[in-house]
Amino acid sequence: MLVGRGLAKSYGGVTVLRDVDLTVQAGEIRALLGENGAGKSTLIKILTGAIVPDRGQLELGGDRLPFGDPLLLRGAGISVVYQEFTLVPDLTVAENVFLGREPGRVLVDRSSMQRTTERVFADLGITIDVRAPVRGLSVAHQQLVEIARAMVFEAKMMIFDEPTASLPAPDTQRFLAVVRRLRDRGLGILYTSHRLEEVFSIADSLTVLRDGELVASRSMKGVVRSDVIRWMVGREVSEEFPIRQPHAGEVVFEARQFSRLPRVRDVSVTVRRGEIVALAGLMGAGRTATALGFIGALHPVHKRGGQLLLNGAPAKFESPTTALAEGVAYVTEDRKSRGIFPLMTAEANITIAHLRRFARRRWLSRRLERSAADQVARDCRVRASSLAQPVATLSGGNQQKTLLARFLLQPPRLLIVDEPTRGVDVGARAEIYAVLDRLSREGMAILLISSDLTEVLGLADRIVVMRRGQTVLEMSRDEATAERVMSAAT
């Protein structure tokens, strides 16, 4: 049993964790919930020894644990499976599992290493080639390797930090089964996720933080979704999507048998003024490649075919630069590595795509730049104490809004948003939906790429489903059901 008492941490006068208690029993899955910035990651970092709290104490199985000693805490049995993987791609599965603790005196005892690894995976109900390099594994399997590693370390407590954020739906189910199996073997599990359905399907108890304070700690019995959201946000949030009134105008964008072989084949889709069209499908169905193809960001080796029309006229975008100049903007799904400029301020992140607007002759006017950034940040409901702070210090939701603001600084004719709410907390998600809704009311054509069916069904006026690089089905919002979309997608 892991017990934390009165854990507190503040940075330069800002309290990020205020006397929080936490108990995780052996054989229990406890969900740790809260919006971004609520103190979840601070709490997890205390448990892993990455930071030392100002006050409080920590016990595992009745023994007092020291703070700030990652190796010792791991040795005591607390393991973390991180969102970003810490595997070495060119080593084999078994080598990764034993990294840093290779058996054998001088030479590594490979066969015992492989046997143990195989046994651990068998316990988890997984078949995997332990001699294969990690590089070729799917994200889901890489995550299992991380878990196996913790098992070899004889973990008593396992902490999962947003483990399913980048898993496709079928893998998520398999992954959750593994987590349940870990619990049934008597491990205590602390689990964070933004996906509430997942929490309800897996957790036995929950702890909710808000603004660094403990707001709820109880069993899941009798708890309903709206309770959780109210605890997290501190007020009633209508999770409901904005009520859309179809008011589609003339066709703004049309793709006819658009192909970028081998990844995209015969994609046909139209988006009208004031309309939100969803491009649904599973991960790897070619939706992102399609969007990149539209704006000319795919490598030229892809064989081209088909046609794009913008406002009825043939359009051909050689690069994102020309696409943007013609009014087609694409907001990436991969905020971290293809979206933000982590070293730059929020303001510079917002203005980067349209800097020439602030040039008088050749010189940038900082005054114009600042006022335009302020305006669009307000429109996109970016919450930051100052836009002069580095964007990397903002929460995930605010980074996402910053990214959206970048492409709305000069409103495009077609806005393509790719997974706009991935890794974004509930409150910010509702705000992003509201922003998209407002834009479409103002006449923007929006193409929404999303793997989140609730989002697709809640926001889109029309739904186009892709499978294996092709568009396979189109339906209106009234005809659409989750089953129809899923059966077309798989």
Place this chain on the structure above:
Amino acid sequence: MIRRLIERHAIFVVLLAECVALTLTTDAFLTSTNLSNVVRQNAFTAVLAAGMTFVILSGAIDLSVGSIVGLAGVLCADLMSRGVAGSLAVSVGVLSGAAIGAVNGFVVTKLRVPSFVVTLAMMLIARGAAFKYTDARTITGLPESFGVLSSGLAASLIMATVFAVSWVTLMRTAFGRHVYAVGGNAEAASLSGVRVDRVQRRVFVICGACAGIAGVLVASRLNAGYPRAGEFYELDAIAAVVVGGTSLFGGRGSIWGALGGAFFVGVLNNGLNLFRVSPYDQLMVKGAVLLLAAALDRSRR
């Protein structure tokens, strides 16, 4: 506010401390002759470092600048020795540097070869060209007036101009912001409509032109076209940029850091000379100081 200023320009605090220490321990340091010498001896390193800052901020590296110094100097000196007008000869020197930079940029962006390799190759090619052009001889017989360029005053003015223009370009133009963006996250820059290739080609042209200017300055100081001139200067320039706090991974740093870095190393050299430290020991001291500076910078983050 003041703390941030000091943190951001820590190199100037260190440079100041270095100067104060030398003033207190030697009589020779704080004299107009010596200070003018320090400027004359380091103006070209500073100019090289300014150009290098653009390249490094964009996430690349340019190893060919030392060889460009040699080639540009030789071309400029040769034209002058044949009686071509000084201004024309100087322009040819500077433009030849820019042209080599353009080739570097072209190969890096079109053939997708890493800049380290491209400019390493160019370092050999340009040096070879300088030798071949002169038959490995030194070109002499230049007009006395050419030496004026490298006088303390003229060198300071040229250096100041290069830095002022660089600062304005980096901080007050869209191109400058794009340089930081490309170095900070090239993929994000591309998806934001920044013409990444064009930015990369331009930074190499700027760096090459700065190397051309430095080449002319060096030729003026020697009053000769010497094909070996500028050997290892690329390393001095990179050291100055890095000591000045600019990240070798791109996206973070400032032009002032390059100026401070160049003079930090320059004043260090000067001090070691004033204390009559042997050249061998000087190398080791410089290496150790470089390591120390880099480690300090690292721990500050």
